[in-house]
Amino acid sequence: MNSGTEHTVKAFDSDINELRGMVAEIGGRSEQAIAKAMRALENSDLDLAAEVVREDKLIDDLEKRIDELTFQTIALRAPMADDLRELIATFKISGVVERIGDYAKNIAKRVPLVTQTHRLRPISLLPSMSKIASELVRDSLDAFARRDAELAMEVNRRDQIVDDFYNSIFRAVITHMIENPKDIGEAAHLLFIAKNLERIGDHATNVAEMVYFAATGEPMPERTRGENPTTPIDDETSDGTD
Amino acid sequence: MNEDQKILEPSESVTMTDSAPTGITNESGTPKMTARNVDVFYGDKQAINDVSIDVNMDAVTAFIGPSGCGKSTFLRCMNRMNDTIPIARVTGEIKLEGEDIYASRMDVVQLRARVGMVFQKPNPFPKSIYDNIAYGPRIHGLATGKEDLDEIVESSLQRAGLWGEVKDRLQDSGTALSGGQQQRLCIARAIAVDPEVILMDEPCSALDPIATAKIEELIHELRGKYAIVIVTHNMQQAARVSQKTAFFHLGTLVEYGETTDIFTNPREEKTRDYITGRYG
Numbered sequence: 001m002n003s004g005t006e007h008t009v010k011a012f013d014s015d016i017n018e019l020r021g022m023v024a025e026i027g028g029r030s031e032q033a034i035a036k037a038m039r040a041l042e043n044s045d046l047d048l049a050a051e052v053v054r055e056d057k058l059i060d061d062l063e064k065r066i067d068e069l070t071f072q073t074i075a076l077r078a079p080m081a082d083d084l085r086e087l088i089a090t091f092k093i094s095g096v097v098e099r100i101g102d103y104a105k106n107i108a109k110r111v112p113l114v115t116q117t118h119r120l121r122p123i124s125l126l127p128s129m130s131k132i133a134s135e136l137v138r139d140s141l142d143a144f145a146r147r148d149a150e151l152a153m154e155v156n157r158r159d160q161i162v163d164d165f166y167n168s169i170f171r172a173v174i175t176h177m178i179e180n181p182k183d184i185g186e187a188a189h190l191l192f193i194a195k196n197l198e199r200i201g202d203h204a205t206n207v208a209e210m211v212y213f214a215a216t217g218e219p220m221p222e223r224t225r226g227e228n229p230t231t232p233i234d235d236e237t238s239d240g241t242d
Numbered sequence: 243m244n245e246d247q248k249i250l251e252p253s254e255s256v257t258m259t260d261s262a263p264t265g266i267t268n269e270s271g272t273p274k275m276t277a278r279n280v281d282v283f284y285g286d287k288q289a290i291n292d293v294s295i296d297v298n299m300d301a302v303t304a305f306i307g308p309s310g311c312g313k314s315t316f317l318r319c320m321n322r323m324n325d326t327i328p329i330a331r332v333t334g335e336i337k338l339e340g341e342d343i344y345a346s347r348m349d350v351v352q353l354r355a356r357v358g359m360v361f362q363k364p365n366p367f368p369k370s371i372y373d374n375i376a377y378g379p380r381i382h383g384l385a386t387g388k389e390d391l392d393e394i395v396e397s398s399l400q401r402a403g404l405w406g407e408v409k410d411r412l413q414d415s416g417t418a419l420s421g422g423q424q425q426r427l428c429i430a431r432a433i434a435v436d437p438e439v440i441l442m443d444e445p446c447s448a449l450d451p452i453a454t455a456k457i458e459e460l461i462h463e464l465r466g467k468y469a470i471v472i473v474t475h476n477m478q479q480a481a482r483v484s485q486k487t488a489f490f491h492l493g494t495l496v497e498y499g500e501t502t503d504i505f506t507n508p509r510e511e512k513t514r515d516y517i518t519g520r521y522g
Binding site for chain 2 (some may be wrong): 005006008077079081084
């Protein structure tokens with residue numbers, strides 16, 4: 001969307017560039033948090049899990065800084081057109097990405113509670129699911145950095161894969177619970193982890209929708225999704241985070 | 243209209259190429275004023291190049307663009323103010339209610355009563371507040387007697403939001419008022435002759451923010467009663483007061499559309515560069 005020409009008021013460009021840098025940073029940190037939380041889960045690494053929880057503070061702080069500078073820039077520079085769209089998108093994206101960080105933190109918090117993971121077969125699907133969810137986060141933020149509406153659409157389409165993973169895991173975990181009632185506690189945690197990853201994918205599509213709007217000035221066309229996730233409760237609030 | 247003078251819908255964009263059509267109409271209602279293929283020359287220099295535009299009653303229309311883009315020149319064509327400049331030459335067609343305002347039978351004095359104008363600097367006559375308003379109705383014979391004239395003066399000042407501030411001192415000089423009050427006096431003066439169109443050429447550029455806000459509120463209230471066209475350098479002002487915005491650049495109408503579209507998602511790169519502060 002930005003054709004590269006600079007604003008006559010250079011300070012405006014420097015505000016926008018600073019914001020873009022911070023969005024890239026918060027995105028990078030969230031991606032890393034997902035990766036670390038999953039590694040901690042796979043290796044039962046409690047130290048690494050604790051690190052993810054600790055580092056979430058950095059993501060929260062970044063969100064605050066992004067919001068402050070966006071607010072200030074809108075107030076002082078009275079942006080128009082694509083500048084306005086970008087700043088509104090930045091404001092919303094920072095909130096969404098912070099939430100993605102929270103989901104990663106929530107996964108990390110469950111690591112100490114899931115010690116018998118090797119006995120639970122559905123766990124084997126989680127790394128692949130998290131890899132795709134993480135890619136969606138990365139690609140949605142790359143799309144923001146490049147003003148790439150096409151890539152944003154692509155992210156939106158690929159979220160279906162994450163949903164499909166979730167549906168598979170859901171069915172497998174329920175089956176496991178029925179067969180092994182003593183594992184229900186841990187299995188429930190695994191289900192929440194899968195749900196967190198599914199929500200991360202949804203949030204990546206939210207970012208993608210904002211990128212699309214910022215780049216084109218139009219709302220992203222509705223996703224033609226296949227089957228909806230077949231969970232009994234699939235509303236936005238039952239996401240198992242705290 | 244000739245068949246080759248295609249008029250675009252507002253959703254379409256105007257391109258700067260020679261072959262493309264260069265005007266856009268409003269989509270709703272019968273336009274109050276229409277301009278088709280207007281060129282303006284100052285001597286050899288062309289100031290306006292093939293501008294076509296419709297102005298409606300139901301929307302305030304803002305003309306924006308960098309200095310020298312021709313927006314004021316074009317505004318002045320709309321009530322033949324350019325007639326006062328000997329080297330200015332206007333071609334093309336401008337109609338008020340379907341009537342060619344450049345036709346030889348057009349009475350220019352009458353035209354300027356129907357198409358009033360408010361200027362950048364408030365220019366009240368060095369007369370009383372009352373006489374500033376009463377002058378137009380008197381020369382146009384709009385009042386039947388003193389009582390009638392009093393009523394016109396009061397209602398004009400009321401509409402311009404000035405009555406409460408001046409009703410006890412109507413015999414004071416108009417020039418003794420503050421800048422903002424003077425500008426509202428000039429608007430009241432334009433209203434007094436019951437115009438159909440009011441042209442405003444940067445009406446707030448000499449005013450402080452509070453006086454500006456009062457004028458903007460006034461424009462908002464007058465919308466619908468008169469067709470209003472405002473030229474402004476202040477893009478925030480255009481965004482605040484208008485429903486339609488026309489962007490001029492180098493004498494050409496680049497883009498004309500809904501104000502919300504122009505300021506959130508302009509179609510033309512030149513418009514975008516200007517309104518986002520990337521111009522020049």
